[in-house]
Amino acid sequence: MTASSEGRDGTGNRKGAGGLCGGRVVIVTGAGRGLGRAHALAFAAEGARVVVNDLGVGPGGDGGSAGPARQVADEIVATGGEAVAHGGDIATAEGAESLVRTALESFGRLDTLVNNAGFLRDRMLVNLSEADWDAVIRVHLKGHFLPLRYAAEHWRAETKAGRAPVARVVNTSSGAGLLGSVGQGNYSAAKAGVVGLTLVAAAELGRYGIQVNAIAPAARTRMTERTFAGAMAAPEGGGFDAMAPENVSPLVVWLGSAASDGVTGRVFEAEAGRLTVMEGWRPGPTTDRGARWAPADAGEAVRKLLAEAEPPRPVYGAGQGGG
Incomplete structure (x- = not known):
């Protein structure tokens, strides 16, 4: 299980080695x-x-x-x-x-x-x-x-x-x-x-x-x-x-x-x-009032945004019992 001493080209591949990863x-x-x-x-x-x-x-x-x-x-x-x-x-x-x-x-x-x-x-x-x-x-x-x-x-x-x-x-x-x-x-x-x-x-x-x-x-x-x-x-x-x-x-x-x-x-x-x-996390529905939100107003805005958003995919195993 030892390395050979074949020459290498500029791509990191052994010269003459076949395959997609020849010599890597x-x-x-x-x-x-x-x-x-x-x-x-x-x-x-x-x-x-x-x-x-x-x-x-x-x-x-x-x-x-x-x-x-x-x-x-x-x-x-x-x-x-x-x-x-x-x-x-x-x-x-x-x-x-x-x-x-x-x-x-x-x-x-x-x-x-x-x-x-x-x-x-x-x-x-x-x-x-x-x-x-x-x-x-x-x-x-x-x-x-x-x-x-x-x-x-x-x-x-x-x-x-x-x-x-x-x-x-x-x-x-x-x-x-x-x-x-x-x-x-x-x-x-x-x-x-x-x-x-x-x-x-x-x-x-x-x-x-x-x-x-x-x-x-x-x-x-x-x-x-x-x-x-x-x-x-x-x-x-x-x-x-x-x-x-x-x-x-x-x-x-x-x-x-x-x-x-x-x-x-x-x-x-x-x-x-x-x-x-x-594709990971990407911005979805958003709103900006240009000023600080009151908690109740923020909650109302979030519920409106969630109504427009794509529902999340379920967590694996969600709904199954466990102890």
């Missing part, structure tokens, strides 16, 4: 299973050299094993690709810095970062402990920020040295972050934060040749199997598996490639064969 070096966090594994394999199939990061923890963040990351890296190598495993905790500065250093020491460069790592600790708000809140916010939000911060630091240095990168970051939000999800206050808050981080990073980092986008995927993984139960089961007897994680990866690979030039600061939903550009 890609980090995928949380790549030992589920969506991350699918992304890592898809990038490798398109010619990328992959750093496979995973702590190997359980669905709730418990335990830990180097096995899942190593298995995916070995799978890539067995099919003729190049990959290395990284088992560091990317929600720590030390782990995130070592993740970027692993890419540079193994392959001599870094082109794409896919932030995907995460786990769930679902509770209704009145039952949600501070520890479960902190753990989920940490892995999803801090675990996005720190790898992004160290990758961006490297790419900024490259730009200042006259080696402008063709850099890509793909963050992972969720429908829960866009709409909310009953029983997932911690997860919804973290994934909404990922969207905000994505928008700021796209605005700040474009000057260094870095594009930053986010996806809100829907697929069958360990994190979703309890939420969706049988609705996400693989079809019997073959046919299109609408909930396979592999359905999301083509968009991620394209966003992580040089071919996505000019696309930044966007959020996409990806589910089965459907891709959607999410």
